[in-house]
Amino acid sequence: MADLAVRLASLELRNPLLSASGTFGHGLEMQYLSPPERLGGLVSKTVSLLPRPGNKNPRIFETEAGFLNSIGLENRGIESYLASTLPEVATADCVIFTNIGGEREADFVELARILDERDEVDALELNLSCPNVQGGKLPFGTDPKTAESVLREVRKVTKKPLFAKLSPNVTRISDMARAVEAGGADGVTAVNTLLGMAVDWRKRAWRLATKQGGYSGVGIKPVALRCAWECAQAVDIPVIGCGGIRSAEDVLEYLAVGCTAVQVGTASFSDPALLGRLAGEVSELLDAAGIDSVCELIDCMERPLPASV
Ligand code: SIN
Numbered sequence: 001m002a003d004l005a006v007r008l009a010s011l012e013l014r015n016p017l018l019s020a021s022g023t024f025g026h027g028l029e030m031q032y033l034s035p036p037e038r039l040g041g042l043v044s045k046t047v048s049l050l051p052r053p054g055n056k057n058p059r060i061f062e063t064e065a066g067f068l069n070s071i072g073l074e075n076r077g078i079e080s081y082l083a084s085t086l087p088e089v090a091t092a093d094c095v096i097f098t099n100i101g102g103e104r105e106a107d108f109v110e111l112a113r114i115l116d117e118r119d120e121v122d123a124l125e126l127n128l129s130c131p132n133v134q135g136g137k138l139p140f141g142t143d144p145k146t147a148e149s150v151l152r153e154v155r156k157v158t159k160k161p162l163f164a165k166l167s168p169n170v171t172r173i174s175d176m177a178r179a180v181e182a183g184g185a186d187g188v189t190a191v192n193t194l195l196g197m198a199v200d201w202r203k204r205a206w207r208l209a210t211k212q213g214g215y216s217g218v219g220i221k222p223v224a225l226r227c228a229w230e231c232a233q234a235v236d237i238p239v240i241g242c243g244g245i246r247s248a249e250d251v252l253e254y255l256a257v258g259c260t261a262v263q264v265g266t267a268s269f270s271d272p273a274l275l276g277r278l279a280g281e282v283s284e285l286l287d288a289a290g291i292d293s294v295c296e297l298i299d300c301m302e303r304p305l306p307a308s309v
Contacts, residue, residue: 002286003293004279006040008238008261009161009186011095011123013040015279016255016294020242020265021045021099021125021165022071024275026081027089030268034276040261041095044085046127048100049107051077055132061198061207066217066244066266068196070132070210073101078114090120097163101127105146109153116158124160126150128180129167129192131214141167141192144179151183163240165189166231168220173227174234181235189240189263190228194220217266218244225257232258232299246274248281258299 004015018041024030026045036042054074061068075081081098089096098121100111108126115121128150129141140146151164164180166173168191177188193214198207224243232239238261241254246267254262264275286294290306 002283002291003295004283005293006260006295006298008040008240009123011041011161013095013261015040015282016259016261017251017275017278017282018097018240018261018263019043019268019275020263021127023265023268026075027085028092030272030275031092033273034268036092036094038276038279039094041097041122042089042092043097043125043263044081044089044099045075046073046099046101046130047075047078047081047111048073048102049078049110051075051080056209058207058209059213061213063196063198063215063217063219065219066215067269068198068208068213068215069193070208070213072132072210073127073130078111082114082118086118086120095122096120097123097125099125099127099165101130101133103133105140105150105153108150109157112154112160112162113157116160121160123163123186124154124158125163125165125189126154127165127192129165129169131167131169131193131195131212132210141176142170144175147176148179148183151180151185155184161186163187163189165192165242166227167192168223168227168243169195172230174230177231177234177239181237185237187238187240187260188231188235189242190231191224191243194223216243218246220244221250225253228254228259229257246271248278248285251278251282252285252297255294255297256300258301260298
């Protein structure tokens, strides 16, 4: 059996398979379908300082190839996360990432400071890229200087590995990746959702109450794969690929363009057992290709093919 273990910054993952924030419940809701011991890690839904009710309905719309969401970072806030969610999630036998979000730099700093004291949290993922707050204006996700500054300030209050989740809604994502690396990020997650829209022309109605929202799922895979590759080319820190992954083939494509790990998101809504199956399916593909370790595939696109191929 191929070895699936990867090293992601200072984290040892049993395999490169992570849940994507906001697609796998708050904690262990999916554990009977995708047991944590078959995953590399779990990423929480974005936690904010105060509870957030989220945006008005409708805030989900299924499209021909994926879906649009405009949840608006609904969550119960950090106090509830610490009191109820984290103690349960901490029992999971895999690496635990807490995804944090806010509207001001100070929100990220305060959340990181609070979570730094919690040993149950192995790493933080900073959601710099939610398109559904502040009318899609993405305060941190599109300006390299602001993103670098958030990382720099957060870095001062925690030694935990920091991953910056980036937006694809920028001209050059490589500039964003370089900026967060300069700010002290240990890794980059590429990418969050693409800004999108859907309408019902008969009713002259928007499909989302906020008109625009984040588009995710199979339709975004080529864009997300390109973004992940651009990030991997631009920085020395590891990249976690995310966008449209729904098979072991997809996982290995992301690794081939330079990702060290991947996150499975939208596909978990229609198939919550997928993430739990993927490690076995990735192993089978590697075994069939005569590859001993998944690490051999990371960033392999420009390397000569092995004699066996
Ligand atoms: C949301 O809660 O609006 C989605 C989360 C995200 O896109 O970061």
